Amino acid sequence: MVRFLLSGDGPRSLVLSVIVGAIFLALALAPFLFPGTRSLEVAARIAIFIVLVASYDLLLGYAGIVSFAHTVFFGLGAYGVAIATSNMGRTWGALASGTLAGTAVAVAVAFVIALFSLRVRAIFFAMITLAVASAVAVLVSQLSWLTGGEDGMNIQIPRELTPAFRLETEVFGTRITGRILNYYLVFVSCTVLFLLMLRVVNSPFGRVLQAIRENAFRAEAVGYRVVIYRTVATCLSAGIAALAGALFAIWLRYVGPDTTLSSEIMIDILLMVVIGGMGTVWGAVVGATIFVLAQNYLQNLMKSASDATSALPLVPDLLNPDRWLLWLGVLFILSVYFFPSGIVGRLRARG
Amino acid sequence: MSSPSLETRALTVRFGGHVAVNAVSCAFRPGELTAIVGPNGAGKTTWFNLISGQIAASSGQVMLGGRDITRLGVAARTHAGIGRAFQLTNLFPALTVLENVRLVVQARRGAGLSLLTMAASRRDLTAEAEDILDRVRLSSQAHQLVRALPHGDQRKLEVALLLALRPRIYMFDEPTAGMSVDEAPVILGLIAEIKADPAATVLLVEHKMDVIRALADRIVVLHNGTLVADGNPAEVMASDIVQEAYMGREIEDV
Numbered sequence: 282m283v284r285f286l287l288s289g290d291g292p293r294s295l296v297l298s299v300i301v302g303a304i305f306l307a308l309a310l311a312p313f314l315f316p317g318t319r320s321l322e323v324a325a326r327i328a329i330f331i332v333l334v335a336s337y338d339l340l341l342g343y344a345g346i347v348s349f350a351h352t353v354f355f356g357l358g359a360y361g362v363a364i365a366t367s368n369m370g371r372t373w374g375a376l377a378s379g380t381l382a383g384t385a386v387a388v389a390v391a392f393v394i395a396l397f398s399l400r401v402r403a404i405f406f407a408m409i410t411l412a413v414a415s416a417v418a419v420l421v422s423q424l425s426w427l428t429g430g431e432d433g434m435n436i437q438i439p440r441e442l443t444p445a446f447r448l449e450t451e452v453f454g455t456r457i458t459g460r461i462l463n464y465y466l467v468f469v470s471c472t473v474l475f476l477l478m479l480r481v482v483n484s485p486f487g488r489v490l491q492a493i494r495e496n497a498f499r500a501e502a503v504g505y506r507v508v509i510y511r512t513v514a515t516c517l518s519a520g521i522a523a524l525a526g527a528l529f530a531i532w533l534r535y536v537g538p539d540t541t542l543s544s545e546i547m548i549d550i551l552l553m554v555v556i557g558g559m560g561t562v563w564g565a566v567v568g569a570t571i572f573v574l575a576q577n578y579l580q581n582l583m584k585s586a587s588d589a590t591s592a593l594p595l596v597p598d599l600l601n602p603d604r605w606l607l608w609l610g611v612l613f614i615l616s617v618y619f620f621p622s623g624i625v626g627r628l629r630a631r632g
Numbered sequence: 633m634s635s636p637s638l639e640t641r642a643l644t645v646r647f648g649g650h651v652a653v654n655a656v657s658c659a660f661r662p663g664e665l666t667a668i669v670g671p672n673g674a675g676k677t678t679w680f681n682l683i684s685g686q687i688a689a690s691s692g693q694v695m696l697g698g699r700d701i702t703r704l705g706v707a708a709r710t711h712a713g714i715g716r717a718f719q720l721t722n723l724f725p726a727l728t729v730l731e732n733v734r735l736v737v738q739a740r741r742g743a744g745l746s747l748l749t750m751a752a753s754r755r756d757l758t759a760e761a762e763d764i765l766d767r768v769r770l771s772s773q774a775h776q777l778v779r780a781l782p783h784g785d786q787r788k789l790e791v792a793l794l795l796a797l798r799p800r801i802y803m804f805d806e807p808t809a810g811m812s813v814d815e816a817p818v819i820l821g822l823i824a825e826i827k828a829d830p831a832a833t834v835l836l837v838e839h840k841m842d843v844i845r846a847l848a849d850r851i852v853v854l855h856n857g858t859l860v861a862d863g864n865p866a867e868v869m870a871s872d873i874v875q876e877a878y879m880g881r882e883i884e885d886v
Contacts, residue, residue, distance in 0.1 A: 289750050289753075483750055484747050484748060484750065484751055485738050485743045485757075486746060486747045488738070488751050489735065489744045491726075491727060492735050495725060495726055496722065496723065496724050498686075499722045499723065499724065501705075502684065502706055502718075503736045503793060503797065504797070506705070509745075513745070513747075517747075
């Protein structure tokens with residue numbers, strides 16, 4: 282059963298199994314283990330970014346395609362939900378149709394980009410995706426009647442998913458609220474999407490993607506139409522990114538250029554893939570978790586370290602919470618230096 | 633005599649002003665092994681590229697079993713029955729030996745677009761791939777990464793990929809290049825096995841005269857992109873053209 286769910290591609294390393302198992306349990310029980318708005322916020326963000334990063338790794342790590350337009354697809358899913366609910370009201374139907382429409386548009390856009398540009402050299406494909414990403418960001422900020430411009434849009438979701446909704450039942454001493462239901466919508470959807478991607482990368486299709494990444498010339502010569510496989514991979518990756526975007530919008534009840542479309546998010550995705558390890562979706566789990574935790578808690582950690590060392594010269598200044606980006610950068614450089622194949626690649630290589 | 637399985641008709645390709653393959657017309661028949669010889673730069677590999685589709689022809693046609701395949705892409709020609717082993721080893725280096733072969737079996741069976749089945753559960757593909765590794769004596773290395781394989785074994789794998797395609801036309805481009813004296817016989821034995829199949833058409837670009845003598849039913853000589861001789865081995869080897877081409881002297885107007 283477990284083998285079937287994991288598509289025969291488990292963590293394959295004791296340390297990694299423990300890490301991934303701990304992350305799964307922590308996310309599965311987050312509302313009860315870590316009460317508080319902030320920690321639930323972080324848990325949901327981790328779950329969504331695992332899916333987003335894994336869908337990006339499907340392109341970068343498996344198919345060897347470098348794209349900078351991944352945030353566009355993420356954003357299309359999120360804006361799909363926002364626009365649907367603003368027109369149809371706070372109904373479940375609006376959430377579903379917004380998600381589907383956003384995903385469909387994302388797949389269609391990916392299809393067009395893929396057909397136009399996957400025939401050209403990789404560097405041009407990367408350039409084209411960069412141009413599309415900038416163009417979409419400009420469009421979203423200009424079409425403010427539709428997208429709310431730079432201010433973004435608040436999203437009205439069904440009352441059952443909001444903090445105002447409370448059930449009588451308590452679990453482990455925690456009152457079940459709509460917020461918790463919303464969290465489990467995110468968690469369950471992300472788990473399903475992750476297992477789906479794990480299956481795809483271990484399917485015959487996934488093997489062909491790896492073959493194309495290794496040697497596209499020979500893949501074509503043994504009978505695979507490379508352009509078709511790359512196009513399917515691009516569309517699939519875009520569709521899953523859009524679903525992640527829709528979940529993110531439903532969770533945040535807000536969408537704006539900064540939460541979905543900004544180039545900072547694209548860079549975050551790249552960093553998470555590299556830290557976790559390219560070419561394995563397990564890398565997304567580790568990379569996204571470490572990165573999102575660091576983003577949210579490194580400052581707190583540094584604050585307490587800075588306070589603890591206040592008697593020493595210079596050290597408290599270096600550990601000042603304002604320097605958190607510097608330390609994130611240092612962490613990144615160290616991880617690339619010591620784990621060039623990512624944390625997962627390193628753990629698996631050790632067996 | 634059976635009808636041609638593969639034929640090039642006035643096949644030509646120009647790169648700028650340079651005519652690399654010049655109006656080459658030649659027919660190949662099932663059950664026949666044709667050695668293609670000629671000095672370096674004669675256009676042998678370019679002619680192969682035109683047949684298997686890596687290069688588009690400037691003019692002329694490639695006919696496979698009477699069907700014009702000149703406009704087909706590489707993958708479509710492979711599915712139509714053209715199989716090619718490459719001169720420079722051209723594999724999937726970060727995958728295992730078994731995975732390399734299984735990918736080709738999977739391509740032939742058209743299973744590549746299956747997204748939701750587990751590749752590992754396709755035992756039929758694995759079993760066929762294992763049989764092929766057995767034939768090329770690579771079974772014990774099945775789970776090694778290809779990039780860790782010695783050169784000779786990579787050449788064997790190159791042949792294994794061709795066998796996995798089960799093509800109608802087998803194209804070998806210097807299959808024993810760079811192999812040691814004791815490794816080459818395995819490859820030559822495999823080619824002899826393929827040749828024994830009356831349905832197989834085999835094309836072999838080769839420099840080594842002992843290999844040609846042992847295997848070839850017929851020799852075609854290319855020189856400066858032009859087909860200059862075609863006939864049974866004894867005749868062609870004795871002809872002035874071959875003597876001169878291999879001695880490196882100028883050929884007079886042919």
